Amino acid sequence: xxxxxxxxxxxxxxxxxxxxxxxxxxxxxxxxxxxxxxxxxxxxxxxxxxxxxxxxxxxxxxxxxxxxxxxxxxxxxxxxxxxxxxxxxxxxxxxxxxxxxxxxxxxxxxxxxxxxxxxxxxxxxxxxxxxxxxxxxxxxxxxxxxxxxxxxxxxxxxxxxxxxxxxxxxxxxxxxxxxxxxxxxxxxxxxxxxxxxxxxxxxxxxxxxxxxxxxxxxxxxxxxxxxxxxxxxxxxxxxxxxxxxxxxxxxxxxxxxxxxxxxxxxxxxxxxxxxxxxxxxxxxxxxxxxxxxxxxxxxxxxxxxxxxxxxxxxxxxxxxxxxxxxxxxxxxxxxxxxxxxxxxxxxxxxxxxxxxxxxxxxxxxxxxxxxxxxxxxxxxxxxxx
Amino acid sequence: xxxxxxxxxxxxxxxxxxxxxxxxxxxxxxxxxxxxxxxxxxxxxxxxxxxxxxxxxxxxxxxxxxxxxxxxxxxxxxxxxxxxxxxxxxxxxxxxxxxxxxxxxxxxxxxxxxxxxxxxxxxxxxxxxxxxxxxxxxxxxxxxxxxxxxxxxxxxxxxxxxxxxxxxxxxxxxxxxxxxxxxxxxxxxxxxxxxxxxxxxxxxxxxxxxxxxxxxxxxxxxxxxxxxxxxxxxxxxxxxxxxxxxxxxxxxxxxxxxxxxxxxxxxxxxxxxxxxxxxxxxxxxxxxxxxxxxxxxxxxxxxxxxxxxxxxxxxxxxxxxxxxxxxxxxxxxxxxxxxxxxxxxxxxxxxxxxxxxxxxxxxxxxxxxxxxxxxxxxxxxxxxx
Numbered sequence: 001x002x003x004x005x006x007x008x009x010x011x012x013x014x015x016x017x018x019x020x021x022x023x024x025x026x027x028x029x030x031x032x033x034x035x036x037x038x039x040x041x042x043x044x045x046x047x048x049x050x051x052x053x054x055x056x057x058x059x060x061x062x063x064x065x066x067x068x069x070x071x072x073x074x075x076x077x078x079x080x081x082x083x084x085x086x087x088x089x090x091x092x093x094x095x096x097x098x099x100x101x102x103x104x105x106x107x108x109x110x111x112x113x114x115x116x117x118x119x120x121x122x123x124x125x126x127x128x129x130x131x132x133x134x135x136x137x138x139x140x141x142x143x144x145x146x147x148x149x150x151x152x153x154x155x156x157x158x159x160x161x162x163x164x165x166x167x168x169x170x171x172x173x174x175x176x177x178x179x180x181x182x183x184x185x186x187x188x189x190x191x192x193x194x195x196x197x198x199x200x201x202x203x204x205x206x207x208x209x210x211x212x213x214x215x216x217x218x219x220x221x222x223x224x225x226x227x228x229x230x231x232x233x234x235x236x237x238x239x240x241x242x243x244x245x246x247x248x249x250x251x252x253x254x255x256x257x258x259x260x261x262x263x264x265x266x267x268x269x270x271x272x273x274x275x276x277x278x279x280x281x282x283x284x285x286x287x288x289x290x291x292x293x294x295x296x297x298x299x300x301x302x303x304x305x306x307x308x309x310x311x312x313x314x315x316x317x318x319x320x321x322x323x324x325x326x327x328x329x330x331x332x333x334x335x336x337x338x339x340x341x342x343x344x345x346x347x348x349x350x351x352x353x354x355x356x357x358x359x360x361x362x363x364x365x366x367x368x369x370x371x372x373x374x375x376x377x378x379x380x381x382x383x384x385x
Numbered sequence: 386x387x388x389x390x391x392x393x394x395x396x397x398x399x400x401x402x403x404x405x406x407x408x409x410x411x412x413x414x415x416x417x418x419x420x421x422x423x424x425x426x427x428x429x430x431x432x433x434x435x436x437x438x439x440x441x442x443x444x445x446x447x448x449x450x451x452x453x454x455x456x457x458x459x460x461x462x463x464x465x466x467x468x469x470x471x472x473x474x475x476x477x478x479x480x481x482x483x484x485x486x487x488x489x490x491x492x493x494x495x496x497x498x499x500x501x502x503x504x505x506x507x508x509x510x511x512x513x514x515x516x517x518x519x520x521x522x523x524x525x526x527x528x529x530x531x532x533x534x535x536x537x538x539x540x541x542x543x544x545x546x547x548x549x550x551x552x553x554x555x556x557x558x559x560x561x562x563x564x565x566x567x568x569x570x571x572x573x574x575x576x577x578x579x580x581x582x583x584x585x586x587x588x589x590x591x592x593x594x595x596x597x598x599x600x601x602x603x604x605x606x607x608x609x610x611x612x613x614x615x616x617x618x619x620x621x622x623x624x625x626x627x628x629x630x631x632x633x634x635x636x637x638x639x640x641x642x643x644x645x646x647x648x649x650x651x652x653x654x655x656x657x658x659x660x661x662x663x664x665x666x667x668x669x670x671x672x673x674x675x676x677x678x679x680x681x682x683x684x685x686x687x688x689x690x691x692x693x694x695x696x697x698x699x700x701x702x703x704x705x706x707x708x709x710x711x712x713x714x715x716x717x718x719x720x721x722x723x724x725x726x727x728x729x730x731x732x733x734x735x736x737x738x739x740x741x742x743x744x745x746x747x748x749x750x751x752x753x754x755x756x757x758x759x760x761x762x763x764x765x766x767x768x769x770x
Contacts, residue, residue, distance in 0.1 A: 001626040003400025008393070014643065015388025208623040210610065211630055214603030222595040238593040241386040245596055245643065254639060258399065258630065 001209045001258040008253050010145045011171040014245065016237070018175045019046070022053035022090070025133055025171045030088040033060045033081060035101045037067070037093045044181045046137055050092055060084050065093070068273050068280060069100035071153040075115060077104045081130070089132040091169075094186075095141025095193075095280075098134050099149035102167040105130040119151055123162030134172040139179060139244040140190035140281060142197065142251030144172035152274060159274040174248065176240035184231060188338040189281030190247060191227050195220060195332075196265055196284035197250035203292070203302050204260040204368035212259045217309050219255070222246045224310070227336050264366035265291050268377055271355040278345050285333040285340050290380035291372075292326045298369055342384050352381045386594045386643040393638050395530045396556040399630065401622070403560045404431070407438035407475070410518055410556045415473040418445045418466060420486045422452070422478045429566045431522055435477055445469055450478070453658050453665060454485035456501060456538040462489045463500070466515070474517040476554075479571075480526025480578075480665075483519050484534035487552040490515040504536055508547030518556045522563040524629040525575030525666060527582065527636030529557035537659060544659040559633065561625035569616060573723040574666030575632060576612050580605060580717075581650055581669035582635035588677070588687050589645040589753035597644045602694050604640070607631045609695070612721050649751035650676050653762055656740040663730050670718040670725050675765035676757075677711045683754055727769050737766045 013021050026032060032054060034047075041047040051059065062077045081089070081104065091101035106129040107115040118126060136144045143149065148163040182190075202216035222242055229239045249255065268291075269283030278286075292303060300322055307313035307325030316324065333340045342351060359366075359374035366372035372380075398406050411417060417439060419432075426432040436444065447462045466474070466489065476486035491514040492500040503511060521529045528534065533548040564572075587601035607627055614624045634640065653676075654668030663671075677688060685707055692698035692710030701709065718725045727736060744751075744759035751757035757765075 001400075001623060001630070003403065004397075006397040006399070007395075010392075012389075012391040012642075014391070015386075018388065208627065210607040210627045211603060211634055214606065215600055218596060218599030218603055221599060225595065238386060241643070242593065242595045245386070249596060257397075258626070 001207055002260060004256070004258050006253055006257055007165065008145065008168065010168045012145060012174065012248070013171060014174045015241075016175060016177060018173050019049040019135060019178075020053045021173060022050060022133075022135070023055060025173070026054060026057065026088055026090065028057070031058045031060065031084065031086050033062055033084070033086040033089045035065060035077065035089060035091045035093075035097055035104065036061070036063045037065045037097050039063060040181070041092050041137060044137075044178070046092060046135065046178050050090070050135060060086060065097050065100045067096045068150075068152045068159065068277070069096045069103075071103075071116060071119075071151050072155070074100050074103045074107065074151065078107045078115070081108050087130070089130055091132060091134040092137065094136070094138025095143040098136070098143040098169070099141070099151065101132055101134070102129075102143070102147075102149040103151050103162070105132050106164060106167055116153065119153075119160040119162050121162075123148075123164040123167070126162075126164040126166050129164065129166040131170050134169045135178070136172055136174050136244070137178040138182060138186060138190060139247035140193040142194075142248050144169060144174065145248050145252035150270070157274045159270040174244055176237060176244045179240050179244060180235055184337070185279070187230055188336045189279045191223055191243065191336055192281035192285040192333060192338050194247040194250040195223055196288050198255065199288060200262045200266060201256050201259050203299055203306060204262050205298065206301050206305070207258070207260055209258045212255050212257050213305070215249075216255045217306070219246050219249050220310050224332060227332075231336070260368050262291075262368045264295075264372045267364065267366050268355070268380060271358060272351070275354060276345070276347060276351065282339050282345060285338045286342060286345070286384050287380065289326050289330050289340060290383040292329065293383050294376055294379045295367065295372065296322050296326075298367070298371065340384075342381070349382070349385060352378060355381065386592055387645060389641070389643050391638055391642055392550065393530065393553065395553045397530060397559065397633070398556060399559045400626075401560060401562060403558050404434040404520060404563075405438045406558060407435060407518075407520070408440060410558070411439060411442065411473055411475065413442070416443045416445065416469065416471050418447055418469070418471040418474045420450060420462065420474060420476045420478070420482055420489065421446070421448045422450050422482050424448060425566070426477050426522060429522075429563070431477060431520065431563050435475070435520060445471060450482050450485045452481045453535075453537045453544065453662070454481045454488075456488075456504075456536050457540070459485050459488045459492065459536065460500065463492045466493050472515070474515055476517060476519040477522065479521070479523025480528040483521070483528040483554070484526070484536065486517055486519070487514075487528070487532075487534040488536050488547070490517050491549060491552055501538065504538075504545040504547050506547075508533075508549040508552070511547075511549040511551050514549065514551040516555050518558075519554045520558045520560075520563070521629070523567060523571060523575060524564060524632035525578040527579075527633050529554060529559065530633050530637035535655070542659045544655040559629055561622060561629045564625050564629060565620055569722070570664070572615055573721045574664050576608055576628065576721055577666035577670040577718060577723050579632045579635040580608055581673050583640065584673060585647045585651060586641050586644050588684055588691060589647050590683065591686050591690070592643070592645055594643045597640050597642050598690070600634075601640045602691070604631050604634050605695050609717060612717075616721070645753050647676075647753045649680075649757045652749065652751050653740070653765060656743060657736070660739060661730070661732060661736065667724050667730060670723045671727060671730070671769050672765065674711050674715045674725060675768040676752075677714065678768050679761055679764045680752065680757065681707050681711075683752070683756065725769075727766070734767070734770060737763060740766065
């Protein structure tokens with residue numbers, strides 16, 4: 001078990017009809033900015049519930065935050081906040097809206113001239129941020145209960161992440177009913193995102209970290225059990241509740257305690273999104289099996305444990321069990337109709353070299369052992385054609 | 386899955402040689418009071434590490450906090466704090482020291498004349514508390530990462546609990562090395578305490594709470610796997626680390642998310658300690674099998690799930706599987722040499738009526754359904770002779 005620090009002060013308010021609790025959670029007398037995305041919250045009733053709960057507070061709006069939120073959009077919002085003397089921000093939406101909001105609350109008080117510096121320094125230079133809360137409507141990223149965010153600079157097609165202890169939401173409201181109207185593609189992306197978050201913190205090498213290992217497996221087993229049900233009966237509250245909580249658990253720091261982490265799948269996936277605007281969850285379900293296969297020597301022991309405890313794979317040689325487990329992972333993704341190959345999203349081998357070249361330029365060594373260099377990235381992507 | 390609120394701002398610093406981080410965690414320039422118990426910290430080197438890490442801060446001491454800490458002792462400490470203008474308290478020890486410290490930091494700023502009111506109102510009237518941190522040396526209660534405490538009034542043999550959002554430790558340092566020198570009896574008590582904490586939040590009735598259920602099972606499986614190892618090789622760091630983290634997970638609120646809770650075993654166990662000064666963990670290993678057996682109609686479905694997932698019990702009728710699971714639970718406790726019957730701690734049926742009468746006077750209805758009245762308590766204790 002590795003030494004670790006853990007700190008997560010976000011208050012979670014989970015369950016049916018909980019949006020009305022905003023009245024107690026958002027400071028009275030505040031000038032509140034609601035940030036949101038494409039406007040689905042106005043069609044599914046969430047916006048109305050939020051407005052009603054905010055009562056007499058002075059409310060402003062900033063919508064049209066795109067998936068994989070753009071730095072450029074965020075900067076406009078920072079200007080809006082300054083012009084309107086906003087003192088509390090409420091993100092209503094999924095991970096993109098919440099990620100954008102984290103950047104916005106940090107950038108609004110950031111003293112450096114160039115706000116992109118926040119991304120270039122991974123958040124290290126953030127010393128303060130405006131207070132914000134969230135109303136989650138799309139379970140996937142766990143951004144509602146962590147202090148990280150990923151922002152894309154449209155100008156240069158760069159997608160970078162930052163973290164800061166100042167960027168935890170004060171609170172997050174998770175009402176599973178808000179997810180009833182999600183399109184199937186977003187549900188599948190959310191499940192894949194959660195699945196791969198867990199794997200990034202689990203599928204590395206063993207360090208006798210029994211609890212976090214079993215917690216990670218618990219989340220994956222829950223995804224595998226609940227995923228078919230959500231497509232069969234989209235209005236089943238309990239299924240939605242389990243999937244929503246699973247997504248939060250996937251990246252709220254709990255399963256990272258004492259664990260060794262990877263994150264190569266995400267780093268490679270980010271490039272697919274940056275270059276080709278592929279859904280984030282989809283990039284992960286495409287890349288993960290390639291990482292497992294190319295890195296099977298380093299990850300073998302944990303792949304075998306994963307196969308046994310999650311898929312019940314106990315027969316065969318080590319090699320066979322590893323390959324069976326990778327196949328079972330691919331098959332799970334296929335069962336929720338999310339792409340697992342580059343060809344499924346209209347890409348061919350031409351997409352590979354630009355990504356490999358960027359990795360080479362940045363001199364990145366990814367993975368838990370720092371052994372995934374640009375040449376390994378090429379092998380991983382070739383596996384996914 | 387039940388609606389729930391979750392909030393836990395305690396910072397955890399876990400791992401080898403982490404006590405030195407006190408230097409960054411305790412405010413500089415503060416007048417620090419170290420609270421501790423019987424003095425084992427002075428024999429095992431923990432005290433010296435703490436003093437060294439606190440550097441030039443002005444340090445005071447208040448020792449001799451007893452197991453199942455006394456209200457009367459805590460009041461003396463409150464006076465000491467006022468006399469010496471203490472502004473930060475550092476609890477160094479196990480659950481008793483930390484529980485006492487929670488009461489002390491709350492009582493020091495409590496405006497009511499009668500501090501026992503804090504217990505009588507379950508902590509509801511606490512509006513502020515002094516800041517405090519902990520260095521944990523005995524994994525068991527999870528007090529290091531929650532906001533609750535249990536205090537015993539020696540005068541009246543009453544043992545009551547309180548909770549307050551003002552009573553979370555600012556930080557807790559968990560260095561598994563501090564547990565190397567624990568006596569076997571304390572190790573066993575800690576394991577039983579953790580085991581039953583988990584059961585109180587798990588063994589009720591099913592509410593399709595997949596993640597918390599599996600997390601709870603993960604902790605119990607870890608205890609069952611690691612417990613034999615700790616007695617066989619007390620210096621195995623990884624075993625100590627897993628047991629220490631398991632104990633914290635048992636009652637830091639994580640597995641309570643969305644769950645139905647019981648706590649009857651604790652309420653009955655508290656009376657055994659109040660009347661007969663039995664170790665807290667031991668009261669739990671004695672009482673739990675009785676609660677399972679007497680309440681098997683209400684708990685049957687979860688007992689069967691527990692038996693299957695934790696002990697692999699899949700054969701037989703429902704009744705048989707329930708009884709096999711209760712037996713397996715008793716056998717686990719026996720395997721770590723902790724008493725499971727009243728007779729093991731020198732008690733006979735004479736101990737039962739005073740407890741039953743107190744339950745009757747208080748008109749308590751315990752358990753997840755409020756169906757454990759004084760008559761059920763009698764049956765539970767009769768089962769444990």
